[in-house]
Amino acid sequence: MTKYVYRFGGGVDDGGNGDKNLLGGKGANLDGMASIGLPVPPGFTITTEMCTRYYQEGGKFPDSLYDEVKRGIAHIESVTGKKFGDASDPLLVSVRSGARTSMPGMMDTVLNLGLNDATVEGLAAVSGDARFAWDSYRRFIQMYSDVVLALDHSAFEEALEIAKEDKGFHLDTEMGAEDWKALVGEYKAIVEKLWGRPFPQDVNDQLWGAVGAVFGSWESDRAKVYRRLNDIPGEWGTAVNVQAMVFGNMGDTSATGVAFTRDPATGENAYYGEYLINAQGEDVVAGIRTPQYLTKAARERAGARPLSMEEAMPETYAELARVFEILEKHYRDMQDIEFTVQQGKLWMLQTRSGKRTAKAALKIAVDMANEGLITQEEAVARVDPAALDQLLHPTLDPKAPRDVLTKGLPASPGAASGIIVFDADTAERRAELGEAVILVRVETSPEDIHGMHAAKGILTARGGMTSHAAVVARGMGRPCVSGAGSLSIDGKAKILRIGDRQLAEGDILTIDGATGEVMAGEVPTVQPELAGDFGTLMGWADKVRRLKVRANAETPADCQTARDFGAEGVGLCRTEHMFFDAGRITAVRQMILADSEAGRREALAKLLPEQRSDFTAIFEVMAGLPVTIRLLDPPLHEFLPHEEAEFEEVAKAADVGVETLKRRAAELHEFNPMLGHRGCRLGVTYPEIYEMQARAIFEAALDVAAKSGEAPIPEVMIPLVATRKELELMKAVVEATAKSVFEERGKTIDYLVGTMIELPRAALMAxxxxxxxxxFSFGTNDLTQTTIGISRDDAGRFLTQYVDKGIFARDPFVSLDVEGVGQLIEIAAERGRKTRSGIKLGICGEHGGDPASIAFCEKTGLDYVSASPYRVPIARLAAAQAALAAKK
Structure with missing residues (x-):
């Protein structure tokens, strides 16, 4: 019989062995902390396998699970000496989710479970604190009603606010035992009104309702969005952790907090976190109360007055610091920790590898390697390549004027400008229209995940450095300023007020997540400097990677950016981009619309010096490196005139009538131009086009070689080849042109002629x-289109649903379809090598900057990948990680 429940704490070891795939990340680490003797409240984990079965069986549990859970509850009872449902000394438990990969705030939690009208009296008596007992009961009813019963939580919030107003209270902590008891009565009435039944009093019914709700939250909309954004497979499922409650809301000797063993924003080797006295954990992360700093140094830096934990609870803080050291050495990574202090006793509720900014990830990895905690290779493997994107783009110009409106907490570094929006749906909708948006909220919740992803930055009025907004923004690489208390947000009127200043939705706002500043208008940016830890880690990465990394670039500026980022050549130079220049488009149109070779050659003669100049500028930047140049590829209709004035301009240049040109344009019209007269088919029909481009390439290469003494290595790529004969004809044109240029100049250079594999037939006939x-350069953009039969320009309308429904694991235009398109690449590579043992193989589609696709390229043995300039460092690191994975 399959085992679904694993116990932890109290010296019990059920053999889970810290298996995150089975126990989830939280369960595995609770088991791990208990096994090394740290103070962990006893509990048990229901495995991720049960989550899968739960959905397979329509939300039902097998009979065997009830017996296993009963055994788990008995374990907690034996360790704590309390009984679940006992009216005199009740055991209370928390029910929490725990996927194998951290998904902060995405799934549900229920605290204080086991309270009812009888046990609350017992809790009051045994604790000697009636206020604490009734506060815990009202929290439980509110949370259970939201998570399990799916009732409108605003009804409970409204009742609480009215109760405080009636008493003249501002803070929850001002409420007394009788106040909470009265509110519990109101809460129970709300439940009966909205749910149609009384609040559940049977503690076992409560438990199974919570377990089902936590498993159910795996398929919530917000969890699905988060999984899609972070490439977490839906089949992984979540575990459920049931654990004895410990209470941070038992007076001034109790507290709760969230901490990191190093600063998750900067990577500094200093404790970082927040805590609240007389509170439960949800109070810290939900932004309901403003938390206090963990350390004295952090409090003093912020100029805050409330005492830090280090000052208010020095003995407990010292014990916590010792735990930090133990955990970091045990897990060999920066840890994100949740803890509770119950009447002076420290309890550890969770540890996990902490989410961090790219800057912090680099510093922590390099520092830990230098400290001897991990190896250089482990440091390389630790940094998410995609996270480097945060470092590769501009930040605010420190010299630019700033109209600072207010200052909040610097919750996630980086800077962004955009229009103000006040809700997640508007953020997503306006971002899809191409607008940069700043999402402004009182506080964010998991339901805002799609808007946070769409936004360039996030600003909240409430919440601390470990609030939902801060944690999620850091994980996404979005700048975030939280806890900007002077903000007054009117979501209905869509107005933001700061003092006597007022901004409306659509106004421009800038936030600086490094300083916490909020500014009116747009602030200019400066380019980042990539040195220090970045340079160190990239050096370590370059030592272990096998794949070369090139760039997709067709301007000197892009080439220089790519070379600065470590590109080892150009993997794709698209020549058609050069033809759209305003000074050339008339000659291009004259060439296309000409009805004779003589007419085309006349127009091409005007383009030759322009093309030669283009290639010269690129070769000067890339001297000594390979440059793959794709000859003209797109269908000719893309260059054709549309307006009357454009036809008249071309007619005048070509000395023909406007009606003649329009008739010629109509002859060139195609019903499906992306599969029509394009690529090498242009060269076969009009070889003089490719002849002109080849001449420009070789003349430019010889000019640069003579000037710099370092010859570029042109790789002339023939696009859209489907047959050997097409490539043979086009190669003959290129070679004849090269021979002619070399004879004219009396000099030669090395060059290659190859093709882009972007059609299934080409892969099969490789x-x-x-x-x-x-x-061979695999053009994975078009190879994906032609293999799957989906247009990447139109697929955005439905591909998200395909990913959500599990038809594709990821968007195949973002991450390579390894099973389908990948199989064609493998076939082409194998057959190509069999014919030509030294053939050079690479990919130049957008997948060249995707870490998962790069891992496939390493496995297939390709020679290089080519990515956009700003993704070159990402590709370098991903290639190193792929090489390390292959060694294992």
Whole structure:
């Protein structure tokens, strides 16, 4: 019989062995902390396998699970000496989710479970604190009603606010025992009104309702969005952790907090966190109360007055600091910790590898390697390549004027400008229209996840450095300013007030997540400097990677950016981009609309010096490195005139009538141009086009070699080849042109002629094509389109649903479809090598900057990947990680 429940704490070891796949991250680490002797409240974990079965069986549990859970509850009872449901000394438990990968705030939690009208009296008596008992009961009813009964939580919030107003109270902590008892009565009445039944009093019914709700939250909309954004497979499921409650709301000797063993924003080796006296954990992360600093140094830096934990609870803080050291050495990574202090006793509720900014990830990895805690190779493997994107873009210009409106907490570094929006749906909708948006909220919740992802930055009026907004923003790499208390937000009127200043939705706002500043208008930016820890880690990465990394670039500026980022050549230079220049488009149109070779050659003669100048500028930047140049590829209709004035301009340049040109344009019209007269088909029909481009390439290469003494290595790529004969004909044109140029100049340079594999037939016939082609560059954008039969320009309307429904694990235009398109690449690589053993193989589609696709390229043995300039460092790191994974 499959085992679904694993106990932890109290010296019990059920053999879970810290298996995150089975126990989830939280369960595995609770088991791990208990096994090394840290103070962990006893409990048990229901495995991720049960989550899968729960959904397979329509939300039902097998009979065997009831017996296993009963045994788990008995374990907690034996360790604590309390009984679940006992009216005199009740055991209370928390029920929490725990996927194998951290998903902060995405799934549900229920605290104080086991309270009812009888046990609350017992809790009051045994604790000697009636206020604490009734506060815990009202929290439980409110949380259970929201999470399990799916009732409107605002009804409970409204009742609480009215109760405080009636008493003239501002804070929850001002409420007394009788106040909470009265509110419990109101809460129970709200439940009966909204649910149609009384609040559940049977503690076992409460438990199974909570377990089902936590498993159910795995398929909530917010969890699905988070999984899609973070590439977490839906089949992983979540575990459920049931654990004895410990209470941070038992007076001034009790507290709760969240802490990191190092600063998750900067990576500084200093404790970082917040705590609240007389509170439960949800109070810290939900932003209901403003928490206090963990350390004296952090409090003094912020100029805050309330005492830090280090000052208010020095003995407990010292014990916590010792635990930090133990955990970091045990897990060999920066830890994100939740803890509770119950009447002076420290309890550890969770530890996990902490989410961090890219800057912090680099510093922590490099520092830990230098400290000897991990190896250099482990440091390389620790940093998420995609997270480097946070470092590769501009930040606010420190010299630029700033109209500072207010200052909040610097919750997630980086800077962003955009229009103000006040809700997640508007943020997503306006971002889809191409607008940069700043999401402004009183506080964010998990339901805001889609808007947070769409936004360039996030600003909240409430919440601390470990609030939902801060944690999620850091994980996404979004700048965030939280806890800007002077903000007054009117969500209905869509107005933001700061003092006597007022801004409306659509106004421009800038936030600086490094300083916490909030500014009116747009502030200019400066380019980042990538040195220090970045340079160190990239050096370590370059030592272990096998794949070369090139860039997709067709301007000197892009080439320089790529080279600065460590590119080892150009993997794709799209020549058609050069043809759209306003000074050339008339000659291009004249060439296309000409009805004779003589007419085309006349127009091409005007383009030759322009093309030569383009290639010269690129070769100067890339001297000594390979540059793959794709000859003209797109369908000709993309260049054709549309307006009357454009036809008249071309007609005048070509000395023909406007009606003649319009008739010629109509002849060139295609019903499906992306599969029509484009790529090498242009060269076969009009070889003079490719002849002109080849001449420009070789003349420019010789000019740069003579000037710099360092010859570039042109790789002439023939696009959209489907047959050996097409490539043979086009290669002959290129070679004849090269021979002619070399004879004219009396000098030669090395070059290659190859093709882009972007059609299924080309992949299947790669053995024959390699008889002619000296390199293959896989154009995975078009190869994906032609293999799956989906247009990447139109698929955005439905691909999200395909991913949500599990048809594709990820958008195949973002991450390579390894099973389908990948199989064609493997076939082409194998057959190409069989014909030409030294053939050079690479990919140049957008997948060249995707870490998962790069891992496939390493496995397939390709020679290089090519990515956009700003993704070159990402590709370098991902290639190193792929090489390390292959070694294992």
């Amino acid at each position: 053995g024959e094509i390699a008889e002619v082609g000296e390199f």
